[in-house]
Amino acid sequence: MTLPPTIASRFLSHPNQLGVVAVGFNGGQMKKGVEAAPMALIDAGLLTQLRDDLDYEIHHDDIIHYYEKDIPAEDPDHRNMKKPRAVSAVTERLSSQVYNYAKDGKFVLTLGGDHSIAIGTISGTAKAIRERLGREMAVIWVDAHADLNVPEMSPSGNIHGMPMAFLTRLAREDRPDIFGWLKDEHIVSTRKLVYIGLRDVDRGEKQLLREHGIKAFSMHDIDRHGIGRVVEMALAHIGNDTPIHLSFDVDALDPQWAPSTGTPVRGGLTLREGDFICECVHETGNLVAMDLVEVNPSLESVGAAETIRAGCSLVRSALGDTLL
Ligand SMILES: NC(=[NH2+])NCCC[C@H](N)C(=O)O
Numbered sequence: 001m002t003l004p005p006t007i008a009s010r011f012l013s014h015p016n017q018l019g020v021v022a023v024g025f026n027g028g029q030m031k032k033g034v035e036a037a038p039m040a041l042i043d044a045g046l047l048t049q050l051r052d053d054l055d056y057e058i059h060h061d062d063i064i065h066y067y068e069k070d071i072p073a074e075d076p077d078h079r080n081m082k083k084p085r086a087v088s089a090v091t092e093r094l095s096s097q098v099y100n101y102a103k104d105g106k107f108v109l110t111l112g113g114d115h116s117i118a119i120g121t122i123s124g125t126a127k128a129i130r131e132r133l134g135r136e137m138a139v140i141w142v143d144a145h146a147d148l149n150v151p152e153m154s155p156s157g158n159i160h161g162m163p164m165a166f167l168t169r170l171a172r173e174d175r176p177d178i179f180g181w182l183k184d185e186h187i188v189s190t191r192k193l194v195y196i197g198l199r200d201v202d203r204g205e206k207q208l209l210r211e212h213g214i215k216a217f218s219m220h221d222i223d224r225h226g227i228g229r230v231v232e233m234a235l236a237h238i239g240n241d242t243p244i245h246l247s248f249d250v251d252a253l254d255p256q257w258a259p260s261t262g263t264p265v266r267g268g269l270t271l272r273e274g275d276f277i278c279e280c281v282h283e284t285g286n287l288v289a290m291d292l293v294e295v296n297p298s299l300e301s302v303g304a305a306e307t308i309r310a311g312c313s314l315v316r317s318a319l320g321d322t323l324l
């Protein structure tokens with residue numbers, strides 16, 4: 001059975017063409033295994049499903065990128081950041097890979113990897129959207145965490161807890177080998193950032209969210225208003241004339257649905273709620289890119305297949321799969 005092609009984003013010149021980047025990178029945090037996620041998701045049939053069931057034309061180099069050549073041997077901590085040069089070099093490369101698909105008007109799907117890779121993906125789409133459409137893009141960040149730590153205030157020093165700080169310029173570093181390559185065209189406005197699913201936010205992050213008036217819907221908001229109303233409010237904040245990059249951390253889901261992830265937090269979204277968010281974002285017709293990150297098949301390995309299935313389901317939902 002072929003589903004009706006609901007593939008349409010008004011901001012893409014090739015809405016049925018999907019640029020896929022498989023990023024086997026784990027250097028934004030300390031646990032091994034997250035680099036195996038792209039392979040696991042692809043082996044589970046994700047790309048085949050997108051092609052056969054949802055009619056996408058897949059553009060993929062058939063390579064899982066581990067970026068070995070970009071990772072320096074010496075990488076001492078800098079401003080409390082762990083592996084800063086590795087994360088910087090990898091995300092700089094990734095940024096241009098994503099940009100190259102997005103500048104052609106293709107949808108870009110990135111399979112991580114830990115969430116530090118969003119420094120590459122979001123900077124790449126933001127730049128392409130600015131050039132092609134002369135517009136600023138919005139980011140919907142679905143996560144248990146805000147990933148907004150400025151290096152000095154991070155409790156862990158892990159860069160996967162910092163990507164949104166660099167992408168909004170709340171954190172800045174001029175050294176070219178440590179994120180100094182991020183230019184104005186790569187940056188996202190704090191006004192165009194919306195969080196959904198938050199429940200483990202560090203003190204300094206809470207202060208930044210408040211100070212900068214960043215729109216954030218926590219699990220408390222979802223309990224109070226329901227997922228339907230929360231997604232409606234999130235999309236209303238962005239407005240209907242703005243391209244959207246969806247960055248989905250699988251730990252937004254409750255560990256019941258996604259146990260195999262590096263920093264699980266109880267009290268999260270059901271898989272159905274996660275899929276619902278993705279379906280609604282797709283329905284806007286404004287989605288131009290998506291990341292799926294933090295699947296770690298080697299943690300809680302009895303639940304790995306379940307976590308991978310959940311990840312595949314989220315991506316399909318964002319790309320237009322429907323229940324009916
Ligand atoms: N992408 C993630 N899973 N991030 C978790 C971040 C946890 C914590 N806030 C930190 O800065 O270390």
Ligand SMILES: [Mn+2]
Pocket residue numbers: 143144145249251252263294
């Ligand atoms: Mn997270």
Ligand SMILES: [Mn+2]
Pocket residue numbers: 115143145147160249294
């Ligand atoms: Mn995250």
